[in-house]
Amino acid sequence: MNYLEINKVLSNQARVNILQWLKAPDENFPPHVDLGHFKDGVCAQYIQVKLKLSQSTVSHYLSMMEKVGLLIPTRHGKWTYYRRNEKTIKAYIHFLRMNL
Amino acid sequence: MNYLEINKVLSNQARVNILQWLKAPDENFPPHVDLGHFKDGVCAQYIQVKLKLSQSTVSHYLSMMEKVGLLIPTRHGKWTYYRRNEKTIKAYIHFLRMNL
DNA sequence: TCTACATATCGAGGTATGTCGATATGATGT
């Protein structure tokens, strides 16, 4: 858990939105055609549409969030689903509570 | 309390250090010649020396930390002392705990 | 194997941030 790296990633409204939306996928996204559940999160495309940013930008954001441990990707066929990594998020907040 | 602004400010190791050092000024700084106490925090110069960054950079950092409500400045003659603004820091952490 | 689709990566332009030295401001003591 690299606190500074995570902080940089969360210094952007779009990326914070992603994390917040994924707290309640069923309230923020339509059910996915193929899967019908949100166990593995939400596919990149739905996130991209909701963010109203280009596909390449959103893909980039998702992969940097994954890189610092905020998201966990799961591939289903051609779709990549992303869900929150609660472990890292909890550790991050704990670090702030202790050190800030 | 603007969460995103604060996050940007805290995406920098030097500025995080300032906040951490000011948690225990007596452990991190020599007693100030004129005042002999830390009620109003630590003067900019001591922070600058410890950070090993230029005077202008540190002054800039301190004023941006003040601007987002993380620090409170107090002027004593030609010295400006900075201390933590616990209210904002608490609100920031609370926001993260609720929204992240 | 060819096509279609979801995602990832590349390259690029504009904007923001990090950091500095130089200069300005404000306060103290002579």
Add this chain to the structure above:
DNA sequence: ACATCATATCGACATACCTCGATATGTAGA
């Protein structure tokens, strides 16, 4: 008023970030 010291502000330049369109990669189905 003047010299001195602490701090603040002003350019300036290098590096990083935001965001895009174009292209590449990987997967599924005809």
